[in-house]
Amino acid sequence: MNELPTPTLPLSPVMLPRGSLHRPGHVIPQAGGGGISVAWARNLDEVREAQRLRYAVFAGEMGARLETSLPGHDVDLFDDYCEHLLVRDADTREVVGTYRVLTPAQALRAGSFYSDNEFDLVRLRLLRDRMVELGRSCVHADHRHGGVILALWGALAEFMVRNQLDTMIGCASIPMLHNGVVSGDVAASVWNHVKATHLAPIEYQVTPRLPLPVDQLDGTLAVEPPALIKGYLRLGARVLGAPAWDPDFNTADLPMMMRIGDLPPRYRRHFLGC
Structure with missing residues (x-):
C-alpha cells in the first residue's frame, strides 16, 4: 500500500494516534452475530476507503453535490490535515463507519476549522487550544445500529483523554x-x-x-x-x-x-x- 507522505498528514508524533480502542485485531462482538473493529487510518489507502464510503452515503444516498478531485471519493482540502477513524466489518474488512478529526494544531496548519466556513466561531476562541472538530460522520446503510456509533464514540473519547483535549465541536x-x-x-x-x-x-x-x-x-x-x-x-x-x-x-x-x-x-x- 502507498504510505501517507509526510506533507499530507503533518501531525507530530505526540498527536498521531497509535493503536485502536481495543487491542490490535480485537473484534467487538455485535448483537445478532458478526463483529466490528475500530482503528485509525495509517496510510493513504485506508483514508481512500473512508472517502469512498462518504461518497456513497453523501452523494449516492443524500444527493449531495460534491466537488471532488477523485471520482467516487468525497475529498476536500481538510482531509489532508485530519485523522480518520475507521470501523470495519470483522468478516469482510469493509469500512462501514468513519469520522474525521481535526486537532487544534492541525486546524492552525489548515488555516481554520471546517465549521469556520459555516459559522462565526469567535466566542469559542478561548477553547480552541483544547478543542477538536469532528466531521464527515458516516455509517454504511447496512450497519446503522448502536454498535458502530458506540465504537466510534469510544475511540474518540479515548483519543481526547490521551491527548489532553476536552472539547469537541462539529456540524x-x-x-x-x-x-x-x-x-x-x-x-x-x-x-x-x-x-x-x-x-x-x-x-x-x-x-x-x-x-x-x-x-x-x-x-x-x-x-x-x-x-x-x-x-x-x-x-x-x-x-x-x-x-x-x-x-x-x-x-x-x-x-x-x-x-x-x-x-x-x-x-x-x-x-x-x-
Whole structure:
C-alpha cells in the first residue's frame, strides 16, 4: 500500500494516534452475530476507503453535490490535515463507519476549522487550544445500529483523554427533504425542539454565515431530531445556535459542542472506564 507522505498528514508524533480502542485485531462482538473493529487510518489507502464510503452515503444516498478531485471519493482540502477513524466489518474488512478529526494544531496548519466556513466561531476562541472538530460522520446503510456509533464514540473519547483535549465541536446535519419535498420545516422544528432544552450558554453561542430562515418556516412539526443528534444530546452535547444552510449537501447544519466533563456518569464509565 502507498504510505501517507509526510506533507499530507503533518501531525507530530505526540498527536498521531497509535493503536485502536481495543487491542490490535480485537473484534467487538455485535448483537445478532458478526463483529466490528475500530482503528485509525495509517496510510493513504485506508483514508481512500473512508472517502469512498462518504461518497456513497453523501452523494449516492443524500444527493449531495460534491466537488471532488477523485471520482467516487468525497475529498476536500481538510482531509489532508485530519485523522480518520475507521470501523470495519470483522468478516469482510469493509469500512462501514468513519469520522474525521481535526486537532487544534492541525486546524492552525489548515488555516481554520471546517465549521469556520459555516459559522462565526469567535466566542469559542478561548477553547480552541483544547478543542477538536469532528466531521464527515458516516455509517454504511447496512450497519446503522448502536454498535458502530458506540465504537466510534469510544475511540474518540479515548483519543481526547490521551491527548489532553476536552472539547469537541462539529456540524450535525438535518436533511431538508420532507415527504418527498425539499423543505426547511423539519429543520426549523428540530431547532425549536432542541433550543428549548439543549441550547448552550450565551458565551458559547455562534452565528451562521448562511442562516436557514427558521423564523419564516413552519417550526411546529412533530418530528424527532435525527438519530445522530439525539445521540449527541444523550452524551451531554449542547447546541451552539441556529442552523446554517448547506446548499451543496442540501442540509441544515446545527453547530454542536460536547465536552468530556459533561459526559453523563454512565457514559464516562463506558467510554473512559471511570
